[in-house]
Amino acid sequence: MLRWTVHLEGGPRRVNHAAVAVGHKVYSFGGYCSGEDYETLRQIDVHVFNSVSLRWMKLPPVRTAGREHTREGPYMRYGHTAVLLEDTIYIWGGRNDTEGACNVLYAFDVNTHRWFTPKISGTIPGARDGHSACILGKAMYIFGGYEQLADCFSNDIHKLDTTSMVWTLINARGAPARWRDFHSATIIGTKMFVFGGRADRFGPFHSNNEIYCNKIKVFDTETNCWLSSPSAQPLPEGRRSHSAFSYNGELFIFGGCNARLDRHFSDLWKFNPEGSSWKKVEPRGKGPCPRRRQCCCMVGDRIVLFGGTSPCPEQGMGDEFNLMDHSDLYILDFSEYCSSVLLRAAHPQPAPRPPLQSCVHSSTISCFYLIVYTSGSMNILTVPTAIYIHFLFLLTNYMSDVDFRLKQSNNRECFWVGHLWRRMRSFTLEPYILSPSTV
Structure with missing residues (x-):
């Protein structure tokens, strides 16, 4: 889509x-x-x-x-x-x-x-x-x-x-x-x-x-x-x-x-x-x-x-x-890899749940989880694959490329990817692009 x-x-x-x-x-x-x-x-x-x-x-x-x-x-x-x-x-x-x-x-x-x-x-x-x-x-x-x-x-x-x-x-x-x-x-x-x-x-x-x-x-x-x-x-x-x-x-x-x-x-x-x-x-x-x-x-x-x-x-x-x-x-x-991508501020090992919003606003965020809701056959996501997630910190004009290891959840329609420990102050984080890359 x-x-x-x-x-x-x-x-x-x-x-x-x-x-x-x-x-x-x-x-x-x-x-x-x-x-x-x-x-x-x-x-x-x-x-x-x-x-x-x-x-x-x-x-x-x-x-x-x-x-x-x-x-x-x-x-x-x-x-x-x-x-x-x-x-x-x-x-x-x-x-x-x-x-x-x-x-x-x-x-x-x-x-x-x-x-x-x-x-x-x-x-x-x-x-x-x-x-x-x-x-x-x-x-x-x-x-x-x-x-x-x-x-x-x-x-x-x-x-x-x-x-x-x-x-x-x-x-x-x-x-x-x-x-x-x-x-x-x-x-x-x-x-x-x-x-x-x-x-x-x-x-x-x-x-x-x-x-x-x-x-x-x-x-x-x-x-x-x-x-x-x-x-x-x-x-x-x-x-x-x-x-x-x-x-x-x-x-x-x-x-x-x-x-x-x-x-x-x-x-x-x-x-x-x-x-x-x-x-x-x-x-x-x-x-x-x-x-x-x-x-x-x-x-x-x-x-x-x-x-x-x-x-x-x-x-x-x-x-x-x-x-x-x-x-x-x-x-x-145009890629059919993902039907929706959500970044959420969370504590370790959150239970995957439907996305509620497309961006996160927080004064202090220490841990992020990526939840990918897929549609159709997604074999590429079921193997150990590196996913490069690009974050744009709009207020600080800071760009970070983060390499996540993919892990499969119990729900075969949902996948969650590791967690990122990072403390930032006063920024807006928006998810932008998800693309597979060989390691």
Whole structure:
């Protein structure tokens, strides 16, 4: 069952950034934050989130790799894209208020943390922001966005062969997706599913007569043909600047905004390509507030979602000028390992009982027990396994990774895990994430 299991504060405050998952880490590139200096040109910043320790780290200014070109790494920007292919992250597009939009391809080596710019050829896409980028095999597909030189929305598809480093403008057949920016494009199988974004009633030109389409358009990469995907009610509202990802062959979208409705969203929807049907998903736990321009990355069976911006609560959800940029992070867990997790302050060897609350408030806590209520077959929990429990002490901003040995209780549906002797003062303890790990 889907559950929001982690909520952290104090990460990088970023909006309109780009991120990818590399193993158990998430690399976040650039973006902006209200009030920061963006007139001074500087190299893009890189933040790394470790999903095991639940810690953020900012990388020092990165050197170039000394291969291909010797150009510096990308300048600070927003509205760009990041994709991962093997051990290289490719950054493309985006803009800066000083330098404008960019169409230089940058590559970041995840092993050496160095930048390089590959030598490319072919039909290079025009500089833009608000586009999408997808990886399929050895190819990167760029769709849409707002082109700076043409001063219009785009609905072109460009393909970069990362083996030959040749760009190609695809001559797509069929009725194309409408010109748009800040949409999402997600690869499932050999097809690219395009949803949402901001379009205009006057086609490619921006006239402030915005359209927010809630229909799916599908691009078949094998036939280079656009396909329609009609779907019945219910449908999500059209939106832009949302997040999208695929899991088990289905498309998920979260958040975004619709200026015509004066609304920001915090809903989660699931699209089934086989049945062309939408379903609203209601995860358990406390999720993010309504927002747009956040990032989300798939790490195993979990979605790491962070950043973005929302109207200030006192201004209402439609206010575009009084925005609150976020430094928080949430994890949405698809794993079926646990149906509920509870941490309780207790004396030694308490009798397991149903959870009464999701967090503990105490001025002095000396012993904790973890009780896991499982559903279905849980063979992984019946063997000696190390469980890493991550505690966030919110008031003291203290993080602790605790290694517990699992013990089975008499009740086969309940398990309790050792006890932790620790005395702390004035803190709030919340349970966040439970994941098995070999010892």
